[in-house]
Amino acid sequence: MPTAKKKGYSARDLQDVSDNPEWTKEDFAKAKPFAEVFPELAASIRRGRGPNKAPTKKLVSLRLSGQVIEAYKAKGPGWQSRIDADLRRINKIK
Numbered sequence: 001m002p003t004a005k006k007k008g009y010s011a012r013d014l015q016d017v018s019d020n021p022e023w024t025k026e027d028f029a030k031a032k033p034f035a036e037v038f039p040e041l042a043a044s045i046r047r048g049r050g051p052n053k054a055p056t057k058k059l060v061s062l063r064l065s066g067q068v069i070e071a072y073k074a075k076g077p078g079w080q081s082r083i084d085a086d087l088r089r090i091n092k093i094k
Contacts, residue, residue: 057084
């Protein structure tokens with residue numbers, strides 16, 4: 001059985017059919033960061049710090065009243081840390 005000859009494509013062939021042409025210096029100069037163009041999307045996919053090498057906190061399940069949670073959340077981000085700080089203060093833990 002004869003072997004089929006491979007047809008190669010030149011860089012020119014690929015450039016002619018490309019939907020994504022190579023960027024020029026002008027293209028790079030006009031480019032903006034992803035987070036600047038799509039801030040909501042960037043915020044939604046932002047990742048946390050990941051696991052600590054030596055975790056200092058433990059994950060627990062704690063039932064609190066809705067009023068307590070809403071009061072802490074109303075003060076903005078970091079409400080879990082504020083609850084932790086308040087519990088440490090009340091229990092005189094440094």
